[in-house]
Amino acid sequence: MTLILSLLGIGLIFAALRDIFDTLFHPSGKGMLSRTLPRPLWRGSRWISAHYPTVRELCGPVALLAVIASWVVLLAVGWSLVLWPHLIEGFSFDPELTPSTRGGFTDALYLSLVTLTTLGFGDIAPASGWLRVLVPLEAAIGLVLLTAGLSWVVSLYPAFSRHRSLAHEISLVREAESESGIGIRQMDALAAELMLGNMTSQLVAVQTDLVHFPISYYFRSGHERFELSSVMPCLLHLAEEGTSEDCSSGVRMRASMLRSAIDDFSATVGARFLDLPSAPTERVLTAYARDNSLPRPS
DSSP states (O other): OHHHHHHHHHHHHHHHHHHHHHHHTOTTOOOHHHHHTHHHHHHHHHHHHTTOTHHHHHHHHHHHHHHHHHHHHHHHHHHHHHHGGGHHHHEEEOTTSOGGGOOSHHHHHHHHHHHHTTOOOOSEEEOSHHHHHHHHHHHHHHHHHHHHHHHHHHHHHHHHHHHHHHHHHHHHHHHHHHHHOOOTTTSOHHHHHHHHHHHHHHHHHHHHHHHHOGGGGGOOOSSGGGOHHHHHHHHHHHHHHHTSTTSOHHHHHHHHHHHHHHHHHHHHHHHHTSSOTTOOHHHHHHHHHHHHSOOOOO
């Protein structure tokens, strides 16, 4: 029984550490929990947000906390299963505690949580030699978890800011074109090239963020002008207009690059978030806008 519990506990610990590593350090962001856990939260929030729109805006932060909490649960339960069989013989208890009544899984979970969070109350302390090494190891992993969670948050919010920044710039271009009646074909060639090149660079950065940090997809802004899903058709129209024969060769090249970036972006979004791995760009962008739109109250 001891061996089974230990192997099960080690398996949970390994699964949590592997998911943390894949989420934060793998170039393709292959963390299982960070890719799968936000989806049901995102879909469930659609029904509630019909009457409470703020719920949709909170889905991203809630999903982020849920993933971190799942790491904590996996590590805490895993270490509990490893320590549980050795709780009475391998640990010394505070004089006010009765060891014979403190050998249950609840006490092992308590010890694991106290150690993982590095609180170290000292009421239950390792007595055996190998446990004196194992318990500090769990505390060290707890510090790693804290650092990993903070670094993830620090890395994630700049990615969300880049997402909002690109959407805002596209919105401004759309509004300026509507008010002035000047399209990309009427613009100065150099200015048009710079604008298209800048948007291409920003879109590539946003796509990279979605690959490295898939959970960033579920962070939604409260205003349409900051929502990339709602303005991507405008960006596609801009790229197609820039490939017109009326434009200079430099503008056409930049527009072609932007169109390729849009195709790559839609392929990433379609395959990773919309279950449309081989769909045309226009269909993916339509599904992208629909997935991020708020449902109307019935």
